[in-house]
Amino acid sequence: MDSQAYASATDTLPAEHGHPPFLRHHFESVSQQREAANFGMWVFLLTEVMFFGGMFCAYLIFRNWYHPAFVAGSNTLDITLGTTNTAVLIASSFTMAMSVYAAEIRRRGMLMFFLACTIVLGFVFLGIKGVEYHQKFVDHHVPGPSFSIEEFVHPSNPKALALTPDMAEKTQLYFSLYFLMTGMHALHMIIGISLLFFLLWRAYQGAYTEGHVMPIENFGLYWHFVDIIWIFLFPLLYLISRYR
Amino acid sequence: MSHISPVLWQFLVNWLKHFAIFPPEASTIAPYADALYFALVGMTIVGMLLVGTMVTFFAIRYRKSNHPQAIQMEGSTLLEATWTLIPLGIFLVFFVWGAILYFRIFNPPANSMQVYVVGKQWMWKAEHPGGQHEINALHIPVGIPVQVTLISQDVFHSFSIPAFRVKREAIPGRYTTVYFEATTPGKYHLFCTQYCGTDHSAMIGWIYAMRPDDYRKWAAGNTSGASLAQNGERLFAVMGCNACHAGNSQARGPNLYGLYNSRIRMTDGTTMIANDAYLREKILNPSLHVPAGYVPIMPTYQGQISEEGLIDLVEYIKSLDSNYRLTQMMNKSELNSAQPAPIGGANQGPGAAPLPGATKP
């Protein structure tokens, strides 16, 4: 076979004719590109599932081993803040879904509005989380040298069940997991918010309302995924045997 | 000899001196393990021969000069099924065989002699119920099943006796057990096989398998005076366990007599067997499992008591069980009597009972 023939053929490689500018050269069509990106995002989310999976696995084991400690630890969390945060995050998911819709129907202003809403809600979530973290610091419930089991051995709330010291020690494990899981989740939120700023800026330039909705859609998937993680974290961390 | 390099020379000498390719078979388990091993080697040889002949034969028969035109074919469901099912069958046989051996090694007979081994970076500390302590060595009688209860003070270690074909990990925070019954007196390697830090390769020692009477002599000569259970009894008083576990009806804690190996009902309705692990757990994390009918007021002793101390306590509580005492105490009193063993084996004069297992056929 004459390889020269091929080489010279490249010189006359057909130019991109009539393809939208965002179509990358190695894709054959817009829909191929869009589906590849969409599928790629889902595959990436699979890895995220497994990433959190390791922590859920640890949580499950220790919760079964040290159930009383987990109940006690859970009951120190502020349920109002927790529930509010859940609602905030769900709302942000909703605004994100609306952003996708806005991009799909090519409304730049609407897209920017909903992206901005999502950013605000994201910050509200992180703010509330910060307040909760702060409370834990004040209460000496952050694992480490300053961790105190006092509250669990001699609870200030007379209705709460007192733990024996050995079991109370295990609340530290609960809080380790609490900080680890919510911390990882918050990290994802922070990454998400940074990306949102970028998207907002690009949306302002009109990048996503000309048919190129893929980045918005994919980011939406990411954001909803972060929401889902919280949907599980909330009952697992906040709602253990509240009736005590 | 100067023209032979020292390394090569050492090599030659070594070759002659100890060219071993097979470890000694010195326990009752070893023949079982070796049988399995040879069967597996047989499988490998068969597999290799099969694959090897196929590949070599085809390579020669169908080499290009001999067979210029390849004949295309798709596949064959029959063949496919054959080489799926036959290896599967073979592997399953080995699965069953291996599982049987595994359970044999890790489930000691009830009458076995107890030895405790604590691993720490980087030494093995063995304790016999009679109070003999050794470091990086373990003396055991032949012909008697020995159950080793292992625990680690720091990281994972692994207690390995190749000549006995047994090995078990010593884990921090939990008892594990392994058992063996030596058959041939001798001196065997003891290795730590789990990587445990800098001096992992120095965490080695010797197993001395001795004839029962020799063992008795050794035990008598090395006892520190108090048996583990006696130490434990002292600790039981010192640590204040007596205060609650006095064994009478006013006591706040349950009676510990006969506790060992009994089945206990917990407050949450489950039942547990009071084995060594349970007893240890009880002392360190008393409120983890609370026996039915009691409030969890027992304090934790975590951090106040060494692994050795725990072993003493556990051995003491175990000795409160008459069954356990029966199998072990005789052995102990035997050792404490410190008399030279009469010729003729394990059975001794009045008062001294035979070593457990010594009467086994």
Add this chain to the structure above:
Amino acid sequence: MSSTIISLPDQTTARLPRKSYLNQEYGLKSWLLTGDHKRIAILYLISITFFFIIGGILAGLIRMELLTPAADLMATDTYNKVFSMHGIIMIFLFLVPSVPATIGNFLIPLMVGARDLAFPKINLLSWYLYVIGGIFILAAMVLGGVDTGWTFTTPLSTHYLNTHVVTAAMGIFIAGFASIFTGLNFIVTVHRMRCPGMTWFRLPLFVWGHYATSIIMILGTPVLAITLVLVAMERLFDIGVFDPTKGGDPLLFQHLFWFYSHPAVYIMILPGMAVISEVISTFSRKRVFGYTAVAFSSVAIAVFGFLVWEHHMFIMGVSQYSALVFSLLTMLVAVPSAIKIFNWAMTMYQGSITFETPMLYAFGFFGLFTIGGLTGVFLATMGMDIHLTETYFVVAHFHFVMVGGMLMAYLAGIHFWWPKMTGRMYPEAISKLAAVVTFIGFIVTFFPQFLLGYLGMPRRYAAYPADFQVLNVFSTAGASILGIGYLLPLFYLPWSLIYGKIAGDNPWQATGLEWQIQSPPLTENFVEIPIMDHEAYDYEWLANKTQHEVQTVG
């Protein structure tokens, strides 16, 4: 032996193609910022070779130390650092990316008939992550080393060492994401970028193998990542999940680590198997026997590979009942490998076989992987594992599968596709010599280790009882032969870049799409996206294809 199959163009007139991915652009920048999967593959090739040399030198140090029973060449803690770095580098920086990130990266778009992988930028990012991870690991090594072993066993790694564990763990964490991104790219490419007519069952088995590998990469690696994060957290903040004194469970670490690391061993063999399928088929000039069975067995290995991790923990205090389950499952996962071996052997039946270098390496793979795999069955047999685990038997087992299996396959692949990647042939005679030397060196190095293992010699020992010396001397002697075997390609392959014969498009007369285009290929791979109109390995199609007919390229 006749080398009749090689059909090189007339060397007096042949020229390398005027334009190819290699000379499309010049300059370092054009390489470091490239999106071209072929260039990224070359970048990967260079970097993994670098790490292989480092790992190999460390292996040499290990073997030198073990020449004598005493720890005389280096102190025990140095030895510990050496084998830890050897394991970490060889596994995470060499073997895991070896075939997928180089050969796979280069070939998958060519084989499925695409212009590039689905996400070229992510592909490049993956290489950068790999390099950053590598730098972390090298930094850990230079700053004083890590002595955890490649398995990072807790609580040793979390509380009892003061070496650079966190640095090394972060290096692996980052390199892990490189591997995730490679896998992600492959999966999406195989699903979304196949050319018209390229149905699943027309894909070369190479692609199937990499598809299966990618499944493991994306589902397994994140678990390793979180495990290493937990180790780092434990070291930095003492969180206690693996610390028994705080109520944590060190075995949990084992579970999470091996949940990745067992499937990872299949990351380390499936691409090798993928290479072998191509090589065997080409040099037997036959379609792979039982194509579907081989294809599905790859996926079966990938899926079942997730079900067996506990066989690394049989004596570590796991429940005996669960050990039973995992032993059984391990037996099941061994079966698909057997299926593949037999299918390859049958591929040779009634073939027309030639013995080029890649084929010799493939023969090496056959023998060594079969032994390695069957000794894996020894270890999966619970009762036997009690005696064999943590001894040199395990070391021998995994070097047989990883070095004898995967490394052989990797070398087979590099030789096989060298003409496609560079446009030039490697020197045939000396490369055959290298293949034979490697095989012999390998056997002498690692076979004695089986005997050592049964004798009971523990692994990770800097010093050992004198009883074991003879076999160790054999092993060290073998390692030097092996080293020479690996050194040879290191010289003649670069040599061939300049002096090698011009290879032409299809020196092996192979059927894959990649062989129907010029070598080295164009940046965009195909002038026009091809339409696949025949099965994979269709030698009749190839024979009927006239010189100037170009079905596959337009």
Add this chain to the structure above:
Amino acid sequence: MDLHNETVEHNRAEHAGEMHIVRPPVYLGIFFALLVLTALTTGMSYVDLGVFNAVIALAIACFKASLVVLFFMHIHYSSRLLKMTVGAGLFTFMLLISLTMTDYISRAWGRF
């Protein structure tokens, strides 16, 4: 360059049509459903149901997550491939949990 897979049947289904555009009423409905379920799950945790507290909490969480996946993330309207991808993730996650649990659950059985 536009030979767009005419010959290939396997790509046809996946390429069929543009992506489905989900309408705001659906999003709004899901949003309210999620809020109601959040209130429900919080409320349920104050009722003593023994082990069923955990079961119900998880069941509600799973249901919420499915709503998000199916509608916010469009899986309900997506190709089989994406549905299977989600399934694969779930499956592997369950493998990790359940096979690890075979060890933890049975450790206390028998004598060990």
